[in-house]
Every structure is written in structure tokens, then in C-alpha cells.
Amino acid sequence: VDGVVDALQFIADLKMRPYSESRVGRRVVVVGGGNTAIDAVTQAKRLGAEQATIVYRRGEEDMPCYAYEYELAKLDGCDFRFHATPMAVIGDGVVEGLEVDTPAGLEVVPCDMIIRAIGQRPPTFEVPADHPKVLVGGDLANGGAEIVNAVAEGMAAAHSIDAMLGATSGGPHG
Numbered sequence: 001v002d003g004v005v006d007a008l009q010f011i012a013d014l015k016m017r018p019y020s021e022s023r024v025g026r027r028v029v030v031v032g033g034g035n036t037a038i039d040a041v042t043q044a045k046r047l048g049a050e051q052a053t054i055v056y057r058r059g060e061e062d063m064p065c066y067a068y069e070y071e072l073a074k075l076d077g078c079d080f081r082f083h084a085t086p087m088a089v090i091g092d093g094v095v096e097g098l099e100v101d102t103p104a105g106l107e108v109v110p111c112d113m114i115i116r117a118i119g120q121r122p123p124t125f126e127v128p129a130d131h132p133k134v135l136v137g138g139d140l141a142n143g144g145a146e147i148v149n150a151v152a153e154g155m156a157a158a159h160s161i162d163a164m165l166g167a168t169s170g171g172p173h174g
Helices: 007-016 035-046 067-075 138-142 147-169
Strands: 004-006 027-031 051-055 079-081 085-090 097-102 105-110 113-116
Touching (some): 004 007, 007 035, 007 113, 035 051
Parallel strands (some): 004 113, 027 051, 051 079
Antiparallel strands (some): 085 097, 097 105
């Protein structure tokens, strides 16, 4: 269905091109309650979505996102629908809404874009970490940690790569 996108791809696209070239719907629904969902909903609102709403299957107190990010999203004018479990995308080839199961029964949240921000996990495949030419870092190495960890691991990897290339090519950069 046209109009359903993955949050990580949506955010990556924003980083790769100017905001003016980024596509966003008028009424955006983001499914999820973590930091990626918060990033997606606030970016959608900042890109010009008239309405940007998080749909989360649990309650406000259960959201795994940082509290300050949640507060910033509210200040940005983002909406939140709690205890709303996504059931089906509504639309014939193009998104028209998201059917959700709520305590009051089934409802349709009208939208023209749905951003999936659930279940981001590192890939599950074996990496030969003991191989001398394989360097493992980031989410694959630690399961997903804070950005400061990613920066430190990136710097350590760069030093390891430089040392590896220096050792195999007779010197740095060459």
C-alpha cells in the first residue's frame, strides 16, 4: 500500500536530502512508542504534516521513549493515541487510514501516511568475530546502546582499521 513506510528509512531519507525534497503526508500516523517513533512523529510535524499522531498499543506510562523526547513531541504539537492496537491499513492501493482496536472497540484513524516504528532490532546472523579482518561494532556488537557508545565504538573501529591497513600495506594510508 502506497504511504506505508519504515521509520528508519524515513529518518535516513531525511538525513540524505534537504527537507524541501522530503515527502510527508498531511495526516501522519506513527506506530510505536520508542525513541524512533518519537523521532519520526516530530520530523513529520516539522516537515509540515498538519496532523502527526503516535498510535501506541499500551499506556502513556509504558512508552519506552525518553520522557524529555515525549515532552518535546507534545510541545511540537504531536498527538498521541494510547491503548490503540493497529489492526489493518485502510485504503485501496493508497493509505486512507489505520484501523485500531481500542477499549471502546474498533476505530479508524484517518491518515495518508503510516510510519512503522516498531521492533527495530539488530540483524540476527552469525559474525565471525574472531576473524582478524572482521570488526564488529554498534548495535550488532552491543544490542543497541546510547549514541555516545556508538561514537566511542566508531572511533575505536577507525583506529583498528587504520592499524590493520598500516600493518598490511606498509604504513598509514598507503
